[in-house]
Amino acid sequence: MVRYKVMLVFGTRPEAIKMFPVYDALKSLPQIETKVCVSAQHRALLDQVLDLAGVVPDFDLDIMAPDQTLDTLTARLILALGAVFDAERPDRVLVHGDTKTAMMAALAAYYRRIPVGHVEAGLRSGDIYNPWPEEVNRRIIACAANLHFAPTAGAAAALEAEHTQGRIIVTGNTVVDALLATQVRLREQPFLAGSIAPVLRRFAGRRIVIVTSHRRENLGQGLSNIAAAIRTLAQRDDVAIIWPVHPNPQVRATLEPALSGLENVALIEPLDYPGFVGLLDAASLVLTDSGGIQEEAPSFGKPVLVMRETTERPEGIEAGTARLIGTVPDRIVAEVARLLDDPQAYAAMAHAHSPFGDGQAAARIAAVLAEEAAARWVVPSLANLQSVSHAPSAP
Ligand code: UDP
Numbered sequence: 001m002v003r004y005k006v007m008l009v010f011g012t013r014p015e016a017i018k019m020f021p022v023y024d025a026l027k028s029l030p031q032i033e034t035k036v037c038v039s040a041q042h043r044a045l046l047d048q049v050l051d052l053a054g055v056v057p058d059f060d061l062d063i064m065a066p067d068q069t070l071d072t073l074t075a076r077l078i079l080a081l082g083a084v085f086d087a088e089r090p091d092r093v094l095v096h097g098d099t100k101t102a103m104m105a106a107l108a109a110y111y112r113r114i115p116v117g118h119v120e121a122g123l124r125s126g127d128i129y130n131p132w133p134e135e136v137n138r139r140i141i142a143c144a145a146n147l148h149f150a151p152t153a154g155a156a157a158a159l160e161a162e163h164t165q166g167r168i169i170v171t172g173n174t175v176v177d178a179l180l181a182t183q184v185r186l187r188e189q190p191f192l193a194g195s196i197a198p199v200l201r202r203f204a205g206r207r208i209v210i211v212t213s214h215r216r217e218n219l220g221q222g223l224s225n226i227a228a229a230i231r232t233l234a235q236r237d238d239v240a241i242i243w244p245v246h247p248n249p250q251v252r253a254t255l256e257p258a259l260s261g262l263e264n265v266a267l268i269e270p271l272d273y274p275g276f277v278g279l280l281d282a283a284s285l286v287l288t289d290s291g292g293i294q295e296e297a298p299s300f301g302k303p304v305l306v307m308r309e310t311t312e313r314p315e316g317i318e319a320g321t322a323r324l325i326g327t328v329p330d331r332i333v334a335e336v337a338r339l340l341d342d343p344q345a346y347a348a349m350a351h352a353h354s355p356f357g358d359g360q361a362a363a364r365i366a367a368v369l370a371e372e373a374a375a376r377w378v379v380p381s382l383a384n385l386q387s388v389s390h391a392p393s394a395p
Helices: 013-027 043-053 070-088 100-111 134-144 153-161 174-188 190-202 221-233 249-259 273-282 291-300 314-319 329-341 343-350 361-390
Strands: 004-010 032-038 092-096 116-119 147-150 167-170 207-212 239-244 265-268 285-288 304-306 322-324
Touching: 004 013, 004 070, 004 100, 004 361, 013 032, 013 043, 013 092, 013 116, 013 174, 013 291, 013 361, 032 070, 032 361, 043 273, 070 100, 092 100, 100 116, 100 134, 116 134, 116 361, 147 153, 147 361, 153 167, 167 361, 174 190, 174 273, 174 291, 174 361, 190 265, 190 273, 207 221, 207 273, 221 239, 221 249, 221 329, 239 273, 249 265, 273 291, 285 291, 285 329, 291 304, 291 314, 291 322, 304 314, 304 329, 314 322, 329 343
Parallel strands: 004 032, 004 092, 092 116, 116 147, 147 167, 207 239, 207 285, 239 265, 285 304, 304 322
Antiparallel strands: none
């Protein structure tokens, strides 16, 4: 039997985290041959997730270069991905979200008329410069794809409003699948979160606030503001602030001078995924500009303060699991203090229902692709039957 060949393409940590449940779900289907191509747009952080998920890519473009600009990355990606698609001729390409890798994979596939499926489709901020360039990346992918796996009804509605061509399916967000599966693994194998043991010991008895920030829009002034707010919050002796710092040198250059040496602030290396999931479980609240963390934290009942001006995940704000607070230091300090000091305000956010999914998103995506694989299998056999029935009878 010729199997239906699906190629997953991704290049960064968040894409890998959100695609590994899809990979696992597809791998369990005998009628589908699953291939993985990574661009390694972010080498080290991507490799952490591949190791955890036990994924050995079939193609590793190792595209990251020291002189990388959006132009050079775009050019390298389309050439390299096109060559992989020419060699492999997948029946379908699956991309995730809004990275440069996802956009160029969608375009390279489209140029070859290979159908594209878009996981986490339909997120929109409505502002093409915020987040930049992701808002345009995902809109381009929507034009090239014909299967749109929308994480929420709101994302599906955004695609419908744009008269997007193709089929739109609401699946939930695959990050919830990844999070819940990792939580189960941690219960069975707690040592997997060993990377956080020293910092949790150091801050035993304090309420933990996780901070992450590395989005382009916050580099420079935004990050300096956030660091100033953290210095003020660090004056409280009931809290500990743990910040896994992104390797981006610009991020480190701002944070290290501003926050090193504070007794209850730990700037730590990026955590492997189980470590981060363990930390989230132990934390009281999260201050972040990350997209994925906005989606994960509510599944664990952790309030999220989003340090951005806009979010393409309004469902969290509407459900009450997140608040959009920007990056003005006084506002950040006031919002954190409110959650720490007002149990009712905290409970209202912690107990709000997560709108991002039930952990079955990957199964729903795999079911659609299984249907497609089955249709492929049935259509040629029907065609054969028809040609038999129309064949002239033997003399
Ligand atoms: N994450 C991680 N280790 C860390 C910080 C975050 O594994 O030290 C995970 C987090 O759980 C989430 C993802 O990385 O799933 C978020 O990545 P990022 O903030 O880089 O990207 P975004 O979600 O904004 O696209």
